[in-house]
Amino acid sequence: MRNLGPVLTVIAALIALWYLAVVPMNAQWAQDQARRAGQDLGFAALVTETMSQQRPRLPAPHQVAAELWNSTVVEEWSGRRGFMNTGSLSNRSLVYHGWVTLSATLLGFAIGSGLGIALAVGIVHNRAMDASVMPWAIASQTVPILAIAPMIIVVLNAVGITGLVPKAIISTYLSFFPVVVGMVKGLRAPDHMQLDLMKTYSASGPQVFAKLRWPSSMPYLFASLKVAIAAALVGAIVAELPTGAVAGLGARLLSGSYYGQTVQIWSALFAAAILAALMVALIGAIQRMTLRRMGMAA
Amino acid sequence: MNVLRDSGGVQGLGMVLGLLAAVALALAGAGGQPDVLPLAALLGAVLIWLSMPRLSGAVQIAATGALALALFLAATGLTAGPMGHPSFWAAVVAVWLGAWLLVALFADLPRSSGLMGSLQRLLAPLTFGATLLWLWEVTVRGLDVPRVILPAPSAIWERILRSTDVLWVDFVQTFVKGALSGYAIGVGAALVFALVVDRHDFLRRGLLPVGNFLAALPIIGTAPIMVMWFGFDWPSKAAVVVAMVFFPMLVNTVQGLAATEAMQRDLMRTYSATWGQGLLKLRLPAAMPFIFNGLKISSTLALIGAIVAEFFGSPTRGMGFRISTEVGRLQLDMVWAEIAVAALAGSLFYGLIALVERWVTFWHPSQRGR
Incomplete structure (x- = not known):
């Protein structure tokens, strides 16, 4: 606090x-419109004009917030295809697209x-x-794995696997590495004294693992899970790009960029950010709970 | 069977069983006949492994080398001969387990020092990688996997040799112009900004949590916006890279600059060192491990950012452009060729930074242990 x-x-x-940047970014368009209409824009008029364009180069924060609100709560509550009217999520709402992305993210993360x-x-x-796996796990991350995403999607589509699984595979690719690195560090965290103590108890291999290595790796596990879930979300979003804008936050980004709907792009971006923040916070809460029960909370 | 208790014992036993199965299936004549050469080489490998426990010293090392040679002969013999029959698959499994055994033996070799030692450390991962590539090759060719689903490594290699000019143009467009320039700008800006943040405690306490949060966000999503602002050519890609590398770099540098101990800072004060002197002589050197950590993370992010940004629009060259169009044309060998180039470039870039790190932060415990 x-x-x-x-x-x-x-x-x-x-x-x-951000607000300061909106005015110069959108000024050109506003001036052009005014010149065509034969008016001359004063400074105050220019500012209000730049804040309320349909397709601004940089939307103002309140426009993004309004779009977020409209495309989630309003769309589902009172929209023609919304949840309240049809009993199913509207395909124009960010709740629906967010859920599509989230389900792939969670599967891939798991x-x-x-x-x-x-x-x-x-x-x-x-x-x-x-000796053999670790160097390749590191090398696999210097490879831009996201670049393989379109190919994996298209190839799996050709074999007949569509929907959730291809996206989840990309998420898996991105999220396994932080966990490997963190857990190797964590499982090796017990020092010689502790390992020797286990030996004096004549503990078997599985016992050493269950009673010493696994518990002492918990802080490392949660730290890497936080990184992994953020990476999994990025993977799911990128995996939605090559399928050509059907559903999901990545599809919203892509269709927004096709049709110049900047407000839509920004709202999808913020929805992704909120999603990431919520998931990281959730893991943080589980971490605090677990560590407190284990008596390791700081 | 005391060989079983040595490392790789189970794999070695599996290799023997695989060879027996291959011979039995070949004699039964189920589906096809393998060549004699790979089976003979496998038999040689098995014999060497069985005699292993009685050897020591230089002879043991020579035997390990001979085992590697025998497995190599078996592997190349298998790819040259007829493929896809049951005996062949049994032999493939035997070679795979043998390679695994070889990795275990390499890991157990006595460590030598200096250049030989670092070459020796490469043996195990190289064997592992070569085995993976070989398994990929025999799986694709043995199962007759269609070229549009997964091309064999040999086909990809041919494609790389045939289209070096296209690959080079794409490499320059994406890596040199997009990723490297964005990386330099982003890292430089983050370093300067970190110095400013570091001077003001209020900024540090406010920016670190926000920066940490922003670093975890899917910043790659700003790619369509950047393409809209900076056009289709490389500046928009560089802008995405700047946005991606800035926050990880900032957070790491600010943490690094705070890594000195109060005692050390007090010592600088008793020398009546100025802020600049304290920075140059104490705090920047102490921050170097953190800065290099940021540089390494950013190096992989930079290439990803530059490639993915091209999915949202690019001139008719560039690795991301090539990947997305060739996927559409089902020219998967070209896609894999691009991926191989990207992987090589990314690994070399990362390796270069790691090398500079070893040279700059030679004093750090993580560098001394090796």
């Missing part, structure tokens, strides 16, 4: 900067973190895997 004041100040400053944990356990317990 000590940081609340400074954080709010910084956020306010960012929003103020597979990715499971795979990451399994790989980390293998690396810690098997010397051959330690």
